[in-house]
Amino acid sequence: MAFVVAVAQRKGGAGKSTVAATLATTLAVAGRPVALLDSDPQQSLARWYTERARQPQAKPLLFEAVSGWRMPATLDRLRDSREVLVIDTPPHADSDARIAIRSADLVVVPLQPSPADLWAMEATLEVARAEGRTVRILLNRVPPNGKLRDDIVAELNRRGLPLLEYGFGNRTAFATAFAQGLGVVEAAPRGSAAAEARAVLRAIQESLA
Numbered sequence: 254m255a256f257v258v259a260v261a262q263r264k265g266g267a268g269k270s271t272v273a274a275t276l277a278t279t280l281a282v283a284g285r286p287v288a289l290l291d292s293d294p295q296q297s298l299a300r301w302y303t304e305r306a307r308q309p310q311a312k313p314l315l316f317e318a319v320s321g322w323r324m325p326a327t328l329d330r331l332r333d334s335r336e337v338l339v340i341d342t343p344p345h346a347d348s349d350a351r352i353a354i355r356s357a358d359l360v361v362v363p364l365q366p367s368p369a370d371l372w373a374m375e376a377t378l379e380v381a382r383a384e385g386r387t388v389r390i391l392l393n394r395v396p397p398n399g400k401l402r403d404d405i406v407a408e409l410n411r412r413g414l415p416l417l418e419y420g421f422g423n424r425t426a427f428a429t430a431f432a433q434g435l436g437v438v439e440a441a442p443r444g445s446a447a448a449e450a451r452a453v454l455r456a457i458q459e460s461l462a
């Protein structure tokens with residue numbers, strides 16, 4: 254029975270597609286049978302997957318673009334053959350995002366350390382709460398200067414929100430790998446971004462254990 258992870262955040266540009274591709278490829282490199290499902294009509298992952306076909310170092314990973322109403326049936330079809338199903342979702346309070354959240358065992362919410370992202374996240378958390386889903390917040394594009402990070406961590410802790418211990422720095426390696434149809438663990442396995450990807454995956458697993 255596959256474990257379903259939806260990557261959701263109302264704010265566009267928060268890093269949903271990047272995080273979904275990073276999680277799926279990090280699992281694939283670890284040898285786990287994984288499928289990546291794109292429910293965003295902008296289909297950035299579909300473009301990513303087209304590039305991926307040209308990359309010899311790309312590990313096996315099933316990809317499908319799935320609109321919201323077909324999501325439950327698609328998940329049911331893939332559940333038995335995959336260990337993890339990762340869903341990328343559209344921004345806004347889209348009904349497709351809600352369907353993905355409802356279907357998920359875990360909702361990962363990428364959050365950039367900015368007030369706009371924090372405000373947009375509240376709507377996503379509200380949907381996850383209404384659907385009774387488990388949530389983990391993943392700090393993304395964290396700048397090297399620790400002040401912004403410290404402020405946002407303090408704010409999340411004050412609110413008692415479930416923040417993952419590790420996040421992703423603001424690193425060009427994520428954008429470069431994405432443009433090549435790869436994850437950072439495939440494009441630059443010894444780089445800092447790949448180390449973060451593996452640490453985040455471990456942090457998710459440990460936080461659910």
Ligand SMILES: Nc1ncnc2c1ncn2[C@@H]1O[C@H](COP(=O)(O)OP(=O)(O)O)[C@@H](O)[C@H]1O
Nearest residue numbers: 265266267268269270271394421422423424428
């Ligand atoms: N950790 C990161 N470091 C650097 N750039 C990032 C990072 N995460 C995302 N980006 C960039 O931010 C932009 C928006 O990311 P994307 O994953 O498309 O967000 P969303 O899917 O939420 O709209 C993209 O250009 C992407 O390459």
Ligand SMILES: [Mg+2]
Nearest residue numbers: 269270293297
């Ligand atoms: Mg996206």
